[in-house]
Amino acid sequence: MNKLFLSFFAAGTLFLASTTAKAQLMLAKDLFTKADSLRGQLTPLRTCYDVQYYHLDIQVDIDKKYISGSNLIRFKTVEDFKTLQIDLFDNLSIDRIVYRGKNLKFDRQHHAVFVHFPKKIKRGKTDSFTVYYSGNPIQATRAPWIGGFDWKKDSNGKPFVATAVQGLGASAWWPNKDHQSDEPDSMRISVAVPNGLINVSNGRLEKVEPLNNGYTKYHWKVVNPINNYNVAVNIGDYITFNEKIKGEKGELDVVYYILKENDRRRQKRTSSQKCQTDHRSL
Secondary structure, three states, X not given: OHHHHHHHHHHHHHHHHHHHXXXXXXXXXXXXXXXXXXXXXXXXXXHOEEEEEEXXXXXXXXXXXXXXXXXXXXXXXXXXXXXXXXXXXXXXXXXXXXXXXXXXXXXXXXXXEEEEEEEEEOOOOEEEEXXXXXXXOOEOOEOOOEOEEEEEEOOOOOEEEEEEOOOOOHHHOOOEOOOOOOOOOEEEEEEEEEOOOEEEOOOEEEEEEEOOOOEEEEEEEEOOOOOXXXXXXXXXXXXXXXXXXXXXXXEEEEXXXXXXXHHHHHHHHHHHHHHHHHHHHO
């Protein structure tokens, strides 16, 4: 009797566990599919416009792990529309969306943002709007595999901050059309960081702008198409040095940014290479 009872008990337990697990998996799948389809599918709300240019302009508060700023989105209309979709993770707030000096209406579902224009924008037209946003972006727990904003410090105790969102998606920290089918033809990336630190982003450094609030803004210019998840912030206590290398069409300028903690290694390696060169020239 005991063995029979145990058999029934074990079978019942397995059945309940299986049913519960199946229900949880189905629920998780349903929730994932609904949110993911909004970000993954090319619906008419995304194919109606082609992104031409972004200007991402943010300030990074390292102490609070907080970002705030805007992204200007310039687009060309592919089909007539009054509503389009952009993407931004719902843990970040959209403060306002501005079009021709006026605030636009918008609503959100999961990480999708639906922007409503006052009148239909005709096919073939080039236009733009700006999204103002803020919040604490997702923190990377195992970058780059489990990505987000990676808030660390170097061996000297200085902030060392970077983004890693290839798997997670660019909309984890900035508003854009988060689909790999649409890359902007060019872009500007402006990032303000606390004085004494440097931000390195994609492209070429256009200018360094001292601000009056204890921050310095670094403006970077990208002149080629760029995938959204490749747009990067790299903040640290850097030093820089330059060199020229021979390219297929002439000399290329190369600028290196390394943490100060690694400068001794660089100097040691450079000294060693110089000695080897001097020895070979004898």
